[in-house]
Amino acid sequence: MKKILLILCCLIQNLGVFAQKTDTLVIHDDESRYLTNSYFLELEDPRNKILARDIIYNHNFHRINDQFPRLEYSKTITWLKFTLKNASRQSTVPITISRSVIDEFDVYFIDSNKTGPPRLRHLSAKDASNSSNLLTQSITLVEAPLEPDSSITLFARIKSNATTVIPIQINSADLFITRRGIENLINGAVMGMFAIMALYNLMLFIIVGDKNYLYYSIYIVFLSLTQGLQLGFGNNLFSGNLRLLNNYIIPLTRICFGYTLLWFAGNFLRFKQNVKKPFYKFYQFLYVLYALPLLATLYGYTDIAYSLITFAIFTTCLTLIMLVTILYTRGFNPAKFFIMGWGLFLIAILISICKNYGVVPYNYFTANIVVYSGLIELILFSVALADQINFYRRQNTESQLAALAIAKENERLITEQNISLENKVKDRTQELIQTNQSLSVTIDNLKSAQIQLVETEKMASLGLLTAGVAHEINNPINFVGANVSPLRLDMNELIELLGKFEIAANNPDKPELLIAAKEYKEKIDSDFLKEEIHILLNGIEDGANRTAEIVQSLRTFSRIDEPALTPTNINTAILNTLVILRSAIPYYIEVKPILNTLEPLNCYTGKINQALLNLINNSIQAIEAKKEHHKENITIYTHDFPDHITIEIMDTGIGMSNEVRQRIFEPFFTTKNVGEGTGLGLSIVFGIIEKHNGTIQVQSSPNIGSKFTVTLPKHLTNSEVSPFD
Template sequence: MIYRSAIKWLSFLLTFLSVISSEVVAQKYIGTRLELLSPSVSNIDALYPIDLENADWVRSSVNVPNLGNTGNWVWARLDLDPVAEAGLNVEIAYPTIDSLQVFMICDGVINSTSFAGATVPKTSRDQLLGNYPSFPIPVSDCEKLTCYIRAWSGKQLLLPVRIEGSRKLLSDGHLRDVFFAIYFGVVISLLLYNLFLFFSVRDKNYLQYVLFIIAVGGTQLVLNGYDRVFDLVSSPWVSLRVTHIFGILSGVFSILFVRNFLHLKTNAPGYHRIFGWFYVPYFISAVLLFFGYFNMSYDLINIPALMIILLIPASIKVWRTGDISAAYFLVGWLVFILAVAVFVLKDYGVIPYNEATIYALPTGSAIELVVLSLALGSRINQLKKDRQRAREKELNTSLLNEKIQKEQNAILEKSVNERTSELREINDSLQATLEDLRSAQQQLIQSEKLASIGQLTAGIAHELNNPINFVSSNAQSLKRDFLDVKEIISLISNLDSESSSLKEDYLA
């Protein structure tokens, strides 16, 4: 549902961009009317318009001068028509200039001085007609009216200057506001939706994508001057660095998201290591930015931006592994690369500098965000299909295991029955053998008992026979001895009687 809504908003964004392009097709930048002060002029940052009347000025040959990323102060001069252009406005359609001073010189005298840029407090900025700085051309009786522009930026500096009435500037500003309202509507809707998905599925890819959306949306916010329109950054220190900060964050979160979304560590280890090295220039850029080396930091931010070229072969390699979401990823980044190419080429005058090419980058980034969201959605669908296939495979495996289990149980039951029958037969055989052994044992014990009794009887008989035989063999001798003893006893008795008679005779 959210994807259909996002695509609908994106279609409306593209339609609205075509409307803007048709509205401003006649819009002309007047860079060829500008004169630029030669960089050879010494002490250029300390000079004032009065000192520059007879300086070495060079006429610009392009409609939008590209002054590079030098970090030097730049002076530009524009001769105005004091009659035809009085009451109009000089607009510099480049909101990221950090310090901008505009002097209106009427016949050699400073008529007005206006200020804009990150280094200027909001209360002192003369910026009333939208997100681009604009400065009113005074109505006066000048014979010669000249506009001097003094500019400095900690990043790339362009001077897209045009002269228009307030009504036209307000109308164009409103169109820009509507365009970016739609753009940020797309960004916020995708951000909230993917944040919801992160809390729902707890997939870190969604959190990394949310951080990427914040960085990309924030970059477009500051590049188009809306941070200054709404005074989102009150500190000049931060305001000078906010564009760089979002550039660094965009690069870091892009690398983080790309490496994890494409699973480069597994699918393409070489690209995984290469993208990892791109963290180094971002870190150095952040250090330089902290210490105030704005232009060096800006150059370092742009170096790892070349990594987007490597995303094409990396995505194709992952796509070939069967990951359909990598195809969406590839399309999204191809659109963004095309948008970046258009954005850069218009800065160098290769293609026209107009609203269509100015908005190529936010439009391309919006398309990229939607397509990458579709890639994440495809990843969800792919995960659902994988889980469904896994569940089906698990179910089939479970059914197969159940079937195998039943077959194994049947085989096991048959084996158990056969084994039980064998064991029963063996048990019966062993039982019979045991009974035989017990019977034999009883017989053996009985035999041993009888043998022991026989031996005992024989021993007793032997022991009895010896005395009996002794007695039997000596009975006659004993009988004779007994008679002798009896005779002796009789004799003794007779002797005793005789002794008693003698005693009595003696006593008598």
């Protein structure tokens, strides 16, 4: 039994070896053959972890069912292993990949001329020495050095982010040059036709002035760019940076082609006027659809971008066929050419997609069907353009004749109406002149009243300032005055004592004078006299300091009309305001400033002090309005934030109802009795805060109190605010 199992294992291993065996691809003179699945083994490397030096000993190569190698989203890098025999007379065998979006194509072969272990030699498509022939400029070419009647095993590494078939072609050197010359001639002719069509329609635009020709020329330009890159002309321009070409230039060009196709079709066929709103919205949605591959391309998701572009172009062609069919059923005859053109282009795209996914075999027809269908499409669109322009010209002529008849009738009616209107206008103008004169007088009176009220409010604030300053300055001055009289008496006694000692010093022969001076010194108690003088001087100094403090506080209020922003310490401004208001604060109100450290703030210093004065005085009056007072207080907080500061003023006053709170910043609104207030205090505060690009919020409840929160931005500049009137 063990012998049977051993034999079966050997058979399975041998079958695996035979299954991996491929045919040798033999190239004769004047022969060109594709590398199909019977000649190569494949090894997927989606994570790019396989190194070239390890590929010789990798036994994971396997055969595939597809005729050609194919790269897709889950397989962006693949290795191919195949054996090539040169049966031609040339010593090189060109290996090419054409009409595919290939980022990298590298070929390696085992170098048997060196001693030691086998090593791979690299034949890169980017090596200029291997692509000296100018006919190779639109393909990816590697020239394998292979002497006649010799064989070589090659390893090809291919990378692409696009789902595509890899048509690797093995050529004899003489046939390769001949075929490339013919293909370049055909490709040049195709691109020449695109260029002629674009220039011809651009010339028609210049002559006729119809923008449809301009839109068509732009569409042809991007179509020709797309097809030129499809033919491989971009490989020469970006031969040193194929990733830039494949990952950005090609997808962005195809996206622009889609946008120009939509732009040309929408303007040329006037979808906005000729199709219903739901269909037109779906047509507009196609613009958004192309934004998805655009974002995928910009963020580096190239594989997803190619799939989204294919889906977007397929959806665009299908939608345009549907919309143009609707126009054709409504009698728009030129639409039939667009149906044929976009229908043919849609079929070409479907065949190209099927070719890339291996559903349709790769050959010259399937490789070039999109290019040639684009040429046929341009011819059909040109015919449709001419027919459509004639159609619109007939419509324009008929509409112009109808418009001319209507215009003449309207002219007659307008002439009759003008005569009647002129008479009415004259009467109405006279009435308006009289009304305007009356309004001008009223406006002047209102402006005068407004100025008087604002000045009244300023005078009220000035009166509050004057009363506070007078009371505050009076206390230290009285203190100084009270100390002057005893200081004068002390100084007189001290001066008299000094005089007695001076007389005794001048008459040393009379000791009785010195004794009299010492007796006077004991009488006036000189030690007590010196101590009392120091006390009186300290009192005078304290009074002077308090007076200077009040004057310093008052200076900030003297800058109320300053024209520019200046750095100001808000905490200092609050303390100065409290100094001014100290005499106006009743004994039963406790003021608690809780001030966080703030950096200087750009503001109109005088205006901010005026606002603080009004807000704090408003809180004082709100507490005074209560019938009974228990533990009344006003708390002032400052807070620092990254881009602004806040000032919170909380009181235990009578509070406000919601109706009053919503109107307190209205000019002339007041809850006081007639003659007790102008109603402009909080309105002026609101205007000052608004001028500083700040905000003020109020929270209040009846019989509980109110809270005003002022927010001021940091780093305010003169260009960001308008000066005060």
